[in-house]
Amino acid sequence: MLNFLPASLLYLMSSLLLVINTTVWAGLISIGGIIKLFVPFTAGRNLLTKIMNRFMWAWATCNGGILYLLADIEWDIQGLENLDKNSWYLLISNHLSGFDIAVQTYVLRNNIPMLKFFLKRELMFVPFLGLGCWALDMPFMSRTSPAKLKKNPKLKGKDLISTRRACEKFKTMPTSIINYVEGSRFTEEKRVRQDSPYRYLLRPKAGGIAFTLSAMGEQFTHLLNCTLVYPEAQSDPLSEVMHGKIKKIIVKIEVLPVPQVDNKRYFSEAPYRVEFQRWLNQLWEEKDEQIHQVMLEHGVAKEDKPE
Numbered sequence: 001m002l003n004f005l006p007a008s009l010l011y012l013m014s015s016l017l018l019v020i021n022t023t024v025w026a027g028l029i030s031i032g033g034i035i036k037l038f039v040p041f042t043a044g045r046n047l048l049t050k051i052m053n054r055f056m057w058a059w060a061t062c063n064g065g066i067l068y069l070l071a072d073i074e075w076d077i078q079g080l081e082n083l084d085k086n087s088w089y090l091l092i093s094n095h096l097s098g099f100d101i102a103v104q105t106y107v108l109r110n111n112i113p114m115l116k117f118f119l120k121r122e123l124m125f126v127p128f129l130g131l132g133c134w135a136l137d138m139p140f141m142s143r144t145s146p147a148k149l150k151k152n153p154k155l156k157g158k159d160l161i162s163t164r165r166a167c168e169k170f171k172t173m174p175t176s177i178i179n180y181v182e183g184s185r186f187t188e189e190k191r192v193r194q195d196s197p198y199r200y201l202l203r204p205k206a207g208g209i210a211f212t213l214s215a216m217g218e219q220f221t222h223l224l225n226c227t228l229v230y231p232e233a234q235s236d237p238l239s240e241v242m243h244g245k246i247k248k249i250i251v252k253i254e255v256l257p258v259p260q261v262d263n264k265r266y267f268s269e270a271p272y273r274v275e276f277q278r279w280l281n282q283l284w285e286e287k288d289e290q291i292h293q294v295m296l297e298h299g300v301a302k303e304d305k306p307e
Contacts, residue, residue, distance in 0.1 A: 003072045007243040010070055014242040017066045025059035026132050033135030046173065052135045053114045060105035060114075067106075071244050075107075079253030083111040086174050088219050090258065091115065092209060093226035094201055094287060095180040099238035100228055104178070107251050112224075113174045118212065137169060139177075170219055177216075179209050181280065198288040199302045200295070206277040214263035225254040227287050231298040250294060 002010065029052050036048045067073055083089075089112050093104065105115055114136075121140045124130040134140075182202040184190060196203050213220075229250040230237040240246050259279065265272040295301035 001068065001072055002070050003244045005244070007245065010244040011239075011242045014066060014070050017070075018063070018242075021059060021062045021066065025055050025062070026128065029055050029132045029135050030128055033131040036135055046169075049135070049137050049173070052137075056105070056114045056136060057109050060102070060109045063102045064106040067241070071241060071246065073241075073246060074248045076248065076250040077107055077253075078251070079255065080108075080111050082255050083108075083224075083253070084221075085111065085113060087112070087221040088170065088174055089113070089176040089222055089224050090209070090212060090217075090220045091176060091178045091224040091226055092181050092283075093178065094228055094291075095182050095185050096228055096230065096233075097185060097237040099236075099241060100180075103228065103249060103251065104226065108176075108253075113176045115176050115178045117178060118208075137173075170216060175219075176224075177212060179212055181205055181209055183208070198284060200291040201284055201288050204280045204284045206273065206280050209280070210261050210263075210266050210273075210276060213259065213261040214266065217258060217261055220258045223256040223258050225256055225283060225287070227252040227254075227290055229291055229294050231294060231300060248298075252290065 002013070005013075032048055032052045032055070036045055036052075039045050039048060091104075091108075091112075093100070101115075108115065116136065116138045117133075119133055119138055119140050124134060124140050181204040183205050184202060186200070186202055190196075190202055191198070194203050227250075229252075230240075230246055231248055231250065233240050233246060237246060259276070261276065262272070266276065292301055
């Protein structure tokens with residue numbers, strides 16, 4: 001391990017290695033995506049998808065190798081023992097940094113199917129990124145704006161139908177979908193601006209997870225509630241880990257039953273939406289307390305809980 005080197009040199013080395021790692025594997029995934037475009041058989045496309053997922057596994061594994069080489073990190077991982085690579089999972093998590101994805105894919109790569117994201121359809125046309133995500137069978141969503149719905153009420157429900165269609169392939173291939181329900185990375189400024197009732201979290205948004213459950217809830221085996229903590233981080237964890245300053249990463253996985261969502265009621269009945277939001281708020285209340293206990297152990301806890 002090279003963590004004895006000056007922070008500026010560690011940052012330069014980690015930046016170079018992470019760029020090389022991402023470029024190599026993303027390039028191979030994109031090449032696979034091009035080949036996949038010309039494969040006429042479903043079985044052949046599925047085989048290529050498995051190969052592309054293996055490339056993503058290699059990217060995650062190499063990220064871990066880079067961290068081992070450049071940083072002296074203690075990993076505290078809890079809750080992996082009850083997971084299965086042949087199951088279907090919806091994972092929800094707090095969101096602290098762009099580094100979160102690298103951490104979660106690395107920690108979970110051998111325990112659940114490789115993580116996938118719901119993406120905006122516009123991203124499909126972004127060079128390199130769109131093709132790679134398509135090759136990995138990540139579902140692209142087309143969300144109809146309230147303004148369009150008002151002009152054309154017949155469009156109501158079309159988003160859900162198109163998303164269900166995009167997820168049809170997951171019925172035969174074990175899949176993990178991740179959803180950052182806060183909708184944004186945590187900062188203290190955002191927490192104050194939101195008037196968040198939590199010490200270490202933003203307010204969770206129920207709409208995204210409800211949409212996902214409405215689209216493919218019957219396919220999920222379990223809900224995974226993931227809690228990420230970087231106890232010593234003073235600013236952005238990505239920057240700090242690249243400077244060799246992060247010494248401990250905590251990942252806690254809680255396996256929960258999949259909540260049932262009646263999509264007709266959720267999108268038409270306000271009391272039903274409120275009840276679902278209360279369930280999510282309670283989950284976030286418990287997560288906030290979990291993080292607080294970790295921070296107390298490391299002597300960096302916040303003193304007061306927001307009113």
